[in-house]
Amino acid sequence: MSTPARNISAVPEPAPAPRISDEEALNLYYWMVLTRATEERALNLYRQGKLPGSYYTGRGQEAISVGMAAPLRRGADGDWLSPWIRDLGSYLVHGVPVWRMFAQFMGKAGSTTRGKDGNLHIGGYEWNIPCQVSHMADMIPLTVGAALAYKQRGEDRVAVTSFGDGATSRGDFHEGLNIAAVLEVPAVFVAENNRWAYTTPISKQTKVTDLYKKALGYGIPAIEVDGNDVLAVYSAMSEAVAHCRAGRGPRFIECKTYRMAGHAAHDKYESYMPMELLAEWSDKDPLKRLEQALREERTIDEAKLEGIRTKVKDEVHEAVERADDDGFADPSEAHLGVFAEADTDA
Amino acid sequence: MPEMTYLEAIRAAMHDEMEIDERVFVMGEDVGRQGGAFGATKELQQRFGELRSIDTPVAESGIVGVAVGAAMAGQRPIAEMQFADFVSCAYDQLITCAAKMHYRIGWAVPLVVRCPNGGGVGGGPYHSENVEAWFHHHAGLKIVCPATATDAYGLLRSAIRDPNPVVFCEHKFLYRRVKQQVATGPRDGVLVPLGKADVVREGSDLSIITYASTVQLALAVADTLEQEDLSVEVIDLRTLVPFDRDAVLDSVRKTGKTLIVHEDNLTGGFGGEVAAVIAQDAFEYLDAPVRRVAALDTPIPFAPPLEREYLPLEEDILSAARDLAAY
Numbered sequence: 001m002s003t004p005a006r007n008i009s010a011v012p013e014p015a016p017a018p019r020i021s022d023e024e025a026l027n028l029y030y031w032m033v034l035t036r037a038t039e040e041r042a043l044n045l046y047r048q049g050k051l052p053g054s055y056y057t058g059r060g061q062e063a064i065s066v067g068m069a070a071p072l073r074r075g076a077d078g079d080w081l082s083p084w085i086r087d088l089g090s091y092l093v094h095g096v097p098v099w100r101m102f103a104q105f106m107g108k109a110g111s112t113t114r115g116k117d118g119n120l121h122i123g124g125y126e127w128n129i130p131c132q133v134s135h136m137a138d139m140i141p142l143t144v145g146a147a148l149a150y151k152q153r154g155e156d157r158v159a160v161t162s163f164g165d166g167a168t169s170r171g172d173f174h175e176g177l178n179i180a181a182v183l184e185v186p187a188v189f190v191a192e193n194n195r196w197a198y199t200t201p202i203s204k205q206t207k208v209t210d211l212y213k214k215a216l217g218y219g220i221p222a223i224e225v226d227g228n229d230v231l232a233v234y235s236a237m238s239e240a241v242a243h244c245r246a247g248r249g250p251r252f253i254e255c256k257t258y259r260m261a262g263h264a265a266h267d268k269y270e271s272y273m274p275m276e277l278l279a280e281w282s283d284k285d286p287l288k289r290l291e292q293a294l295r296e297e298r299t300i301d302e303a304k305l306e307g308i309r310t311k312v313k314d315e316v317h318e319a320v321e322r323a324d325d326d327g328f329a330d331p332s333e334a335h336l337g338v339f340a341e342a343d344t345d346a
Numbered sequence: 347m348p349e350m351t352y353l354e355a356i357r358a359a360m361h362d363e364m365e366i367d368e369r370v371f372v373m374g375e376d377v378g379r380q381g382g383a384f385g386a387t388k389e390l391q392q393r394f395g396e397l398r399s400i401d402t403p404v405a406e407s408g409i410v411g412v413a414v415g416a417a418m419a420g421q422r423p424i425a426e427m428q429f430a431d432f433v434s435c436a437y438d439q440l441i442t443c444a445a446k447m448h449y450r451i452g453w454a455v456p457l458v459v460r461c462p463n464g465g466g467v468g469g470g471p472y473h474s475e476n477v478e479a480w481f482h483h484h485a486g487l488k489i490v491c492p493a494t495a496t497d498a499y500g501l502l503r504s505a506i507r508d509p510n511p512v513v514f515c516e517h518k519f520l521y522r523r524v525k526q527q528v529a530t531g532p533r534d535g536v537l538v539p540l541g542k543a544d545v546v547r548e549g550s551d552l553s554i555i556t557y558a559s560t561v562q563l564a565l566a567v568a569d570t571l572e573q574e575d576l577s578v579e580v581i582d583l584r585t586l587v588p589f590d591r592d593a594v595l596d597s598v599r600k601t602g603k604t605l606i607v608h609e610d611n612l613t614g615g616f617g618g619e620v621a622a623v624i625a626q627d628a629f630e631y632l633d634a635p636v637r638r639v640a641a642l643d644t645p646i647p648f649a650p651p652l653e654r655e656y657l658p659l660e661e662d663i664l665s666a667a668r669d670l671a672a673y
Contacts (some may be wrong), residue, residue, distance in 0.1 A: 113450045123451045130418055131451045132349020133442050141408045142443060145423075152371065152397045152421060159415070172439075175408030182403055282582065338485045340454035341511040 007314075020231055022298050023069075027306065028230050029294060030083075031066040032287055035089035038098055041316050042105050046265050051105045053118050058086030060228070061192055063286035065089030067191045067233030068162060071241050078150070079241075080128050080146040080159035082139040085120050086192060095127040098315055108328040114333060136167035140176030142191070147185035147250070156310055159246040162190040166197025168211055177218045186244035188237070188330030189215065189252045189271045192227060194259035199272050215252035227255030231293070232280040248333035258284075350528050353521035355495040356386050356460075358530045359502035360424060364394050365532040370506055371398035374409055374426030374460075384462060384521060410436035410459060414511070415456040416445045422506060430461035430515065431475040444511035445486030452516055454509040458502070463491075464510050464559055464609055465641075465657055466519035470648035476558075476610035476641075477485060478515045482586050483621070488512040488540055489586040493561035496524035496586055500538030508540060517559045517609075520609050524562070528539035541588030543599070549579035552671055553597040554663070555620055556607040557583040563660045564607055567667055586616050594620060594658050595628050612640035634673035639666045 039057045046055040048169055056067055065087035072079040083090035092098065096112065103110035106163045112122045113131065123131030130146075132139050143161035150157040167173055168191065180187050191211040195202045202209050212222035220244075225236045233255055240251035258281035264267035294300045350358065364437050365371045371394070378401035402409050406427060412618035420558050427433045433440070440459065447455050451526035465474035482485050492498040498516060505512040529536040545563060547568050554564040561582045561649030568578035581597050583590065596602050604624055606617040621636045638660045647653055 080415075084440070117450045121450065125451070126455050130453065131447060135438060135442050138411065138439065138443055141411020141439065142415035142418070144408075145412035145417070146419040147415075148412060149416045149419035149421045152416075159419075172407055172411060175403070175405035176411065178403055179405060179408045179412055183400070214387065254632070337449045337452060338486075340448045340452075340456075343454050343456060343509050 011226070020234060022300060025231065025290075025294060025298065026300070028066055028070060028234060028306070030308050030312070031089055032062045032094050032230060032290060033077055033309055034092055034098065034315065035062045035066060036287060037316045038092070038101060039051065039088055041320060042102065043265060045105070045320070052107055054121055055105065055265040056263070057265070058088055060285065061257050062089050062256060062271070063088045063230035063233050063290070064162070064190065064192050064227045064255045066093055067230045067345045068160065068237045069093035069182050069233055071238040072160060074127065075158070076126050076128055079157050080130070080143060082130050082132060082143050082161040084132060084139070084163050084167070086164065086191070086194070088120060090162070091120070091122050092127065096124070096129070097120060097319075098317035099322040102319050106323055107328065108299050108323055108326040109329040110323060113266035114329045116337070131334040137170035137172040137176070138162060138164070140172050141179065144176050144183070144185055144187050146181065148183055149345050151183075151185050156245045158186045158188060158241050160188045160190065162192055164197060165193045165195065165202050165205055165211060166200070167192065168207055168214060177215060177220060180250040181192070181219045184249040186247065187250045188240045188244060189250065190237070190255045191252070192257060193254055194257050196259045196263070196273070198263040198267070207312060210254065212252060212254040220250050220252045222252035222254065222265055224254040224256060227257030228284045228289060230286055230290050241283055347529050348527055350530075351522050352354065352379035352516070352524040353384060353386060355499035355528050355530075356502055356516055357388060358528070358535070359499045360387065361390060361393070361482055362530060362532040362535050363503055363506045364390065364398065364580060368504055369399065369422040370424065371421060372424045372426060373400040373402055373413060375404055375428045376400060377401060377426050378602070379554055384518065387426065400551075402417040406432045407439050410413055410439040413457050413459070414439060414447070414455055418447070418453055419454045424458045424460060424506060426460045427658070428610055429469070429473045430463040430477045431472050433459065433461050433477055434626070437480065440481065440482045440487060440511065440513070445484050448510070448606070449486060455511050456509045457511040458505045458514050459479045459511070460514045460516060463515040464517040464519055465646050466559065466652060468648065468650060468653065469646070471645040474646040478513070478586055479610055479615050481513050486511065487587060488605065489515065490540060490584070491515045491517070491558040491586060492584065493520070493558050493582050495524055496528050496536060497547045499528050499530060500536045501540065501584060503535060503537050504540050504620065515558065519559050521644040538584070540585045541590055542581040542584065543590035543593035544584055544657055545579065545593065546580065546582045547580040549576045549577040549601065551601055552603045552605065552667060553579045553581060553601045554605045554607055554667065555581045555583065555594055555597070557586070558610050558665070560607045560626070560658060565656070566660050567663045570664060571667060571671070578667065583617065589619070591623055593626070594623065598624050598628045599631045604632070604636045605663070605667055605670055606638045606656060608640050610640060610657060611643050612638060613643045615640050634670055637666050637670055639663050
């Protein structure tokens with residue numbers, strides 16, 4: 001079922017990715033189920049008026065968010081991961097506990113920002129996740145900078161960031177990629193081409209709708225993969241990360257996918273999205289596809305999958321309870337933290 | 347102690363910090379092989395190698411963004427804007443990423459962005475801008491504006507060591523015009539703390555609050571007025587963020603008359619903030635309205651007679667100080 005990654009660049013064809021074990025595949029399944037369950041629960045909470053602001057989902061893009069994070073090393077000394085707004089799964093895989101995601105959405109003290117920022121503006125030194133900003137593409141140069149630091153110190157760490165098709169229109173995308181190529185830093189750029197930037201279709205965003213071609217223009221080896229196939233994303237990412245760790249410069253992966261809902265929960269996307277296209281992509285749902293592969297190609301017992309889903313249900317339930325019980329930070333904290341007193345007081 | 351120019355002091359500060367801290371590196375347009383447009387990073391690449399003195403593409407937003415990421419990943423970057431004017435291209439990275447990262451997640455961004463600032467060099471509208479006021483409004487950025495070679499050295503070393511993003515506004519008119527004996531050296535060079543103003547001349551009749559290029563002008567005015575039996579105190583703010591309110595208020599409470607001087611445009615300049623603080627916290631001590639001398643509210647014109655018309659000159663400061671003294 002996997003669409004093989006097509007290597008467009010001039011670099012030699014990489015060795016075929018090693019077969020993904022059943023255990024690895026089930027691990028990816030767990031994270032994808034957890035991602036979807038967390039988002040569905042958060043969306044319910046939003047509709048009940050329990051989440052301030054709006055709510056942004058990555059429904060249909062879980063294969064990318066999970067597949068890109070899974071091959072990375074976790075922790076403060078691990079790989080830098082700067083995911084964008086559709087990648088809740090990346091945060092989970094890279095170490096952020098589920099209850100803190102809910103606390104974040106609620107603006108509670110247990111939020112990774114102690115309520116100072118909302119939605120997926122999540123981060124922390126302990127996970128090596130910088131806190132993304134709302135401005136598209138800003139995190140691309142930052143990611144190049146982290147990769148530069150690793151290169152300067154001779155560490156075999158990589159820095160990874162993801163972004164949508166809309167972000168490729170901003171200057172920081174181009175400046176960041178260009179600098180990464182020239183400085184030959186170990187950075188992996190993951191473009192999630194979901195064909196929509198809020199209400200604007202990709203045809204009105206760019207004439208070059210295959211985003212990997214933009215990276216090739218900067219001299220960065222680039223491939224496109226089926227973004228709804230977690231095994232394809234995971235394989236491509238594993239290969240790109242190995243390439244970076246070996247000191248061979250940056251890589252770019254375009255994941256072709258589709259945004260399965262509005263820009264945010266408040267967005268009446270039915271007014272501008274062609275419903276037949278949505279239905280078509282619904283059949284390519286990444287979770288359904290992985291389940292099918294697990295059952296049919298790997299003959300994994302349905303009870304095993306059901307066990308994972310039950311475990312996730314319990315985890316999400318406990319996480320929401322814990323976030324609900326959590327208080328808000330004292331209002332006096334609004335005054336604190338503008339300046340650092342020491343190098344890292346995270 | 348060697349006598350050195352303001353520019354040589356800046357180079358020495360970077361050199362000395364790079365000697366003792368291998369996390370420190372410089373990056374920017376032409377900073378490596380060439381040593382920068384003004385020579386501030388001269389020979390640093392030869393000494394420390396291409397990974398610590400990095401020539402970058404012409405991309406100010408990218409340069410500052412990369413520096414933010416490197417800072418977060420444990421390095422101590424110094425990003426050079428070839429001219430301060432070009433930091434407009436990096437404005438978003440500074441206020442969106444650098445300034446707010448620590449407030450949101452407690453992750454420090456120890457970064458210096460060096461901005462060759464200011465006019466008086468015939469640079470025209472795009473090579474003469476004073477940029478400090480673009481940034482003091484945004485919480486999370488420190489702003490340094492040295493006036494002497496010693497301060498350029500000591501403040502830059504403190505800025506590099508500071509765990510926060512610092513916009514370092516070095517005045518390029520002063521680069522080769524200001525000279526001083528400076529105590530340098532990786533281990534025993536002078537450090538000047540951020541946030542502490544300098545009372546560069548004590549006086550009792552009138553306070554001139556200023557910073558950067560206009561400090562020398564204020565001192566010249568104080569000399570002239572001394573002949574007229576007027577005692578002028580001159581305060582060099584040195585850093586705008588942190589702002590040494592106490593130094594300003596102490597001086598104003600002593601003299602009762604305040605003239606605020608900066609080379610930046612009048613409207614929205616840092617002087618407005620200084621005036622507001624004085625109005626609120628030293629109102630009862632004032633014997634005259636607070637006055638400001640600053641540049642015209644126009645872009646900076648190119649031709650020397652037009653540029654002189656734009657800039658606050660010694661005679662403008664002298665005239666305002668006399669008026670104030672006579673009030």
